[in-house]
Amino acid sequence: MKVVSNKNLNTKYFLLTLQPPDNMPVILPGQFAQVEIKDAKNTFLRRPLSVHDVDYKNNTIKLLVQIIGEGTKKLSEIKEGDSLNLVYPLGNSFSTSGADNVLLVGGGCGIAPLLYLARLLFEKNIKVTTLIGGSSESDILEADEYRKYGDVLITTLDASIGEKGLVTQHSVFNSDKFPYTAIYTCGPEPMMKALARIAKEMNIRCEVSLENMMACGIGACLCCVVDTNEGNKCTCTKGPVFNYKELKGWS
Amino acid sequence: MKVVSNKNLNTKYFLLTLQPPDNMPVILPGQFAQVEIKDAKNTFLRRPLSVHDVDYKNNTIKLLVQIIGEGTKKLSEIKEGDSLNLVYPLGNSFSTSGADNVLLVGGGCGIAPLLYLARLLFEKNIKVTTLIGGSSESDILEADEYRKYGDVLITTLDASIGEKGLVTQHSVFNSDKFPYTAIYTCGPEPMMKALARIAKEMNIRCEVSLENMMACGIGACLCCVVDTNEGNKCTCTKGPVFNYKELKGWS
């Protein structure tokens, strides 16, 4: 794929816009790509990254990436015009049917797979609210993008923006009338587990996107399994999105 | 070291100009550097490269490099302003004393260590002639640089420039009065061996610069040995320059 642009959001996050040579296949919200990392001494495997947004008109996709280790660091240095090898689209997707008033919750870079979802829900006339959490203002990414599709709520640990605390401490969860009928979330596992508990209490749907370690990304190696009610399932093919009820130890 | 410039001479060769942060140490002609190769998937060890030229005034050194495999390819992509880690200067040197009319013979990139030598000889008022050989015109590098210090003779296999044939087939070796009292050479081993045979016949001095495979470059690993009359010697510390008479199987 051709790198159309690589925009540094701040020192920790960057946004890649990529264009395949051919027409984009149909991509579902929550799907991901396995991205090759070139020229890195110690990064041997591809890196799984969610599709952040899709633009069929311009035939581009976006990836929103946090710099974690060598692989994502190398990726952050890629330049406009360079090429990048992706295996995509992979995995299942969030379900957009049946919901009417949805809360999307992203922890840090966990918002990555939610933007495309927000847009599709919005286009289906489903009410979308996005709750974004982070340590500090610099972890709150793309809030304006999400505002295009609905309200945006924010929490930060240091209260530099939004309410102070974890996403699960946001006042929306304490209000008498919690209006949402489904939660879709991606982020650190403890955060998603806490949301799953809330969803259970409220008896609403909750879909979580897991970030298990992957080797192949296509169901061939069985490295990325998660323990479910039906035994070990591959996160890369049966996920990354799961209803929390399927997952052992989540409810 | 800071990369002052990286000039592509043609698709196969490039010339790096580097500037250390501190004052350059004294460098002798024939010495080399162990150059770190960053961001290469399969290049693990440093790469030995000769010091091509030294400019004490501007505090820079030059490396003339042929693209061979991944390491030199990566190096060719380095940009002005980038930094490069060198361990240098390493090895012994050509001897500049005792000679009066010297023939330098470089095969392709084998001319790399000879430019600095040519200049030092020239500054000592020793007559220098440089014979450069290659497959084709594109392998004949920096002839104009060498012309600053004396005559330049050229051979190419395809006769695209200079005389046709190998360096050892140059007419200078057939002339009745071969005027040189010493040959200094670097290039493919068969070429250097042929020159050593000529030197032996003519009973003149011949110093050769070897390009043995190196790991450490500082005499610690004993990987780079050459078989000499006094047993195995490290090319990196006792060489890379040897009088051919020291080397077993060379005379």
Next chain:
Amino acid sequence: MELKNMPDLCVKIGGLVLKNPVMTASGTFGYGEEFADFFDISTLGGIIVKGTTGSKREGNAYPRMAETPSGMLNAVGLQNKGVDNFISDIYPRIKDINTNMIVNVSGSTIDEYIMVASKLNELDKIPAIELNISCPNVKEGGMAFGTSCPSAIAVTEAIRKVYHKTLIVKLSPNVTNIAEMAKAVEGAGADSVSLINTLLGMAIDIERQKPLLSTITGGLSGPAVKPVALRMVWQVAKAVKIPVIGLGGIMNAADAIEFMLAGATAIQVGTANFIDPAVCPKIIDGINDYLIRHRNNNVNEIIGKI
């Protein structure tokens, strides 16, 4: 190039005829189907499907994978649905893939191996099995069979009695003397040996002060192991008369050719499939180009040539 000049890539392993020496390694290529989107898998010399055991296994707990310099550790632990499920559900789906579909067989006891092999013996479209006596990731059995000659002989002999098609035995590299192991299973009736399975390794998360794998140790694969694999293939090829199948860290045609020069009749591609799901056809093409460049009409001419 005219077609009549195309080198012959065909090799033979026991009763198998491979259209080319490139197979895929067990546990890295699923049942083949996973890769059908990426290339025509029937162009392969053979496909070794996932390790199959007597009954369903859940495998080890997550995390099962860690990246290492030029390699990876895995601790999958033979997750599979068991031989009966293979026969009823998977076999019908894959049996008509037009290449050698070979089943990798594992077990905790000799009886389990026998049970699986006997059932597979009945499947028309499975022309061979690969006996995995070298899995480092299960507590009982697995590697234990492959690290002592007597037990390797015992399991090979037992299978030879019940399995009448081509029997490949996959050796563990975690041994002092690989040539001795190969000779032992040759004597016990193996038609071929394949090597190497993974090297037993380990990695630690120093911040959490915990092993990166749930099982602490796991199997190392990828380019890091290639020098060891190549050495073992060379030692084994000199020691036995049966054909040797080489694998371990093969990423491209050059690597595959190294193994063949060292004495491998065929090769398997494992971890490389994760980096580039379409790597196998490139390897086949690369071998073809190499033979043309070296003026070989037949791939068999380069086997063991060093």
Next chain:
Amino acid sequence: MELKNMPDLCVKIGGLVLKNPVMTASGTFGYGEEFADFFDISTLGGIIVKGTTGSKREGNAYPRMAETPSGMLNAVGLQNKGVDNFISDIYPRIKDINTNMIVNVSGSTIDEYIMVASKLNELDKIPAIELNISCPNVKEGGMAFGTSCPSAIAVTEAIRKVYHKTLIVKLSPNVTNIAEMAKAVEGAGADSVSLINTLLGMAIDIERQKPLLSTITGGLSGPAVKPVALRMVWQVAKAVKIPVIGLGGIMNAADAIEFMLAGATAIQVGTANFIDPAVCPKIIDGINDYLIRHRNNNVNEIIGKI
């Protein structure tokens, strides 16, 4: 950070006191002098000098080195001038380096080992030897001693009789059961074991169709071997009571800490010295920083902590 908060890096190996756990591996650090331009080598916990034999050895023919993915193969073959030359020429030069100067001892016969060890026993400033029973690069002896328990016991017992200071035995990774080997040499009187020596490997130049090393096979070192080395150190540390010295692919402080968490009391840095001749002080600093970050006052607190 106030000075009183600096962690104590001191560790003990037999009778040795190391100011920190970082040593350099034999054959990769010359006699230390080669690195004196790059850093103050007396800051090291110890220096294991080149393999020393009974008489002068020329080593193997060139080529002796090949690069591999994240590693290298070497086939130096114990080139050295012999123990007498060591005593007369080298010892006087290095004896006053203010760290533990340890000699790596090799031989083709038990008698040769005994001869070298007895002579080194007389050198005041050599507080320990490392018995190399694991060199894969010499035909006679070397690795052969390190790949069977009885011969490892025989050579260790023989040396224990004549060598009265700290005796480290360096194990070969080319074995089925490393813990068993370690227990064997522990029983035979070793004060410590170090591991791993190189893994036996091979590489081929496919265009010339020749091995890249003059000896065909050679010893693999560097990051590629780290997962295997770490696993073996972990297995051995659980099996023996004597201190374990871990090495194999250590490139930085994080790698060193992995080995210590797995149970190594000290570590050695080998191939990494070739990539960065000043890597050792960085590793020492990195361990120090790690201890501070993890609020450890003493490096011994992290040994075997996983």
